[in-house]
Amino acid sequence: MSDGNQGQQVNQGRLNSRVPDGPLAEKWDRCKNDLKLVSPNNKRKYDIIVVGSGLAGASAAASLAELGYNVKVFCFQDSARRAHSIAAQGGINAAKNYPNDGDSVYRLFYDTVKGGDFRAREANVYRLAQVSANIIDQCVAQGVPFAREYGGLLANRTFGGAQVSRTFYCRGQTGQQLLLGAYSALMRQVSAGKAKVFPRREMLDLVTIDGMARGIVCRNLVTGEMEMYAAHAVLLCTGGYGNTYYLSTNAKGCNVTAAYRCYKRGAFFANPCYTQIHPTCIPVKGDYQSKLTLMSESLRNDGRVWVPRKAHDTRPPSEIPDEDRDYYLERRYPAFGNMVPRDVASRAAKERCDAGYGVNETGKAVYLDFKRAIEEQGEEKIRGKYGNLFHMYEKITDENPYKVPMRIFPAVHYTMGGLWVDYHLESTIPGLFVLGEANFSDHGANRLGASALMQGLADGYFVIPYTVGNHLASRSASLKSVTTAHPQFDIVKGEAEARIQRLIGVQGNRSVQSFHRSLGEIMWNQCGMARNAAGLQSAIESIRNLREEFWNKVHVPGSGADFNQQVEQAGRVADFLEFGELLAQDALMREESCGGHFREEHQTEEGEARRDDEHFAHVAAWEYQGPDAAPVRHQEPLTFETIHMSTRSYK
């Protein structure tokens, strides 16, 4: 990418969202009624590649294999069960209205659109709310042990940004149980011979033939060999790019490589600046820190967030009486209190810490206090709800949160941006579908808690089985049989090999990890919770310099011809070093504050985000133009047929 004005193009033909006409509540049915079908006997003629085995990938792979397609699943972990969806803690939303507290599909839809600060595509979000109830049924049928009431019926809890209880959960391990449910469904298909899993493989590039996604090149992480696989459709379920920031709550292996490679092959990247900074994570403790750990949002159901009322108060929390405490969320947002959405809670914590009220040696922490909840409900009840989280907190910090308040601080957690997809979840490359966190469509500029699991499973179980069929049936004439003997496979494989050789060939003296840390510092300091034009420009400059240094000084030991974790990491960091610039560029161009994207130039007098609906009620989708050219920024206007774009208020 180079300097210069970014081209601006409004809704070209390539950004056709394919949202059907008609009333919002009927759109999905209308879409399904119009989709072409593949007959049961013909499904076995089609091969489908699924990259990533998290909630989106595993659920899609299992569902498609059940339908009769031949499915190949690829993941970099040693087992499909280890994808990072497994670490999701709190829960999954669904508009079941079991508690009889007034929930409905419309309310879940509305809360999600509002929570996303009116920057999501209305029709996609409505569909998400519609299928949410089916997800719960499906998971229960698989044997997911959701929490239950004494009568044996499903229990719910409350999550941020909602005034109803619609969150289903399995203690503090909801993601684990949902993923194991999808994984077991996938294992059943493996045993039936309809799906095959390729673990310890990393997708390094997409193969397009006649403009369509027809296969992938991936590296076998055990042997180092490049492998090629052909298919009739490729599903990217590769998660988010939070690790651009180095320190995040993502797993160490989470990366942007697959999505970024597809971007370079012509898939548009939408809203990369929308990153979620989660308010309740364990604070950074030293420069050796390798990752940050989330403390579930569900803790805010019973935990109260506070800082001392007096700046730089060094008394231990137990010696600070109630009148000297500032429960700032309850004070600023009386209607939602501690349950405000994540972006609001994170900014409020930053505001207090910046003003000198933070705790910890660093001043970069606030308290999350369970004293009142323990007094009211007893320690056993609290242990039942959050036992594993409290245990984890104590392991990491050596403090007992039943006795002293937790210390927490915001950290990068989730990315709402992702590859642009239409209503069918198809990217701008025909035949390339993008599901779950890897796409951009449902969460706008901020994701509400317990919605990521919902979206991953909605995409995989209930959307893609319909829309992939339409791709296969309606394009059957141009989807000629292709094998990896097609010359395009060799070309792409050669490029992937050359990239690895180039990384190893630098033979510098600085480790891959140290570059990743440096990138993370730039991103966090200048493109984190608060952003401004000067900072973003300087970030872009710094990233370019760091990238140049990387290609001159990085040291990747060993060869690419065997098991080499440094080679894996080097390839990912090389892509982060390009992607980070795109993220900052997008943040620079979006001259408004919305959700997790907070531009200091655009705030109200009370420090709340100020949106600019006149100029920015659109999706920004970036089109790659080659290594030395600036990417083009396309726009997909966001129109809201049913709801009115209001100023988000949680007061």
Place this chain on the structure above:
Amino acid sequence: MISSSKKKLSLTLKVWRQAGPQSRGEFREYKLHGISPDMSFLEMLDILNEQLIEEGSEPVAFDHDCREGICGSCGMMINGQAHGPDNETTTCQLHMRRFEDGDTILIEPWRAVAFPVIKDLVVDRSAFDRIVQAGGYVSVNTGQAPDGNCLPVPRHDQESAMDAAACIGCGACVAACKNASAMLFTSAKVSHMAQLPQGEPERAARVLKMVAQMDTERFGACTNTYECEAACPVGVSVSNIARMNREYFKATLFSREEKKEGSGAG
């Protein structure tokens, strides 16, 4: 306390190095200084690897991913104990404050016939996937599910099923067992599903097939030493093994499912 003021540790590490599945492995010794007690065990290994890269030697390969104790990727024998000295703690959640300045720490991969070493501390645990493939699921296709509340589940059963379902599939139970038995892993899945109404229709077939696969993978038999439970980082109880044995017994006696010749629940 989250503080950096504590005394830094100097350590001697003896780490198992093995270039590949067919290569001969050996322990190699490394010295580390300035280790903060607040570091996690894997962060300590990160420091070792940075040091090795700087020296121009090959870093130690080890599996890890979430680093919050849930994905089950990490796992190594630390001073002869699976996941190290702390109860109910994965390697990534073990912290260096558990060690003393001057300590020597012996680090080895999981050792079991069914878990061949790939490199250094990395082993192949795909046998676990195959055990689940044999029957660790409920046969329900997407879209077939009735309403989630149509089958009430007594809370006690759900809680007990959840206790078993919490297994992270790390393999510590196998590594800790002198017989390299996978009974705790397999029984956790059998037990999870046997306690829920959704698991009922395939209850007998499930236990028979999973146990047969476990034997095919050459995991050893159970001799009730309970090392698995002691090593389990998420507290999966050996009572699940008792439940699996009962399930297996019932299935062989009363069910019409075919039992594979020569297999047994150990």
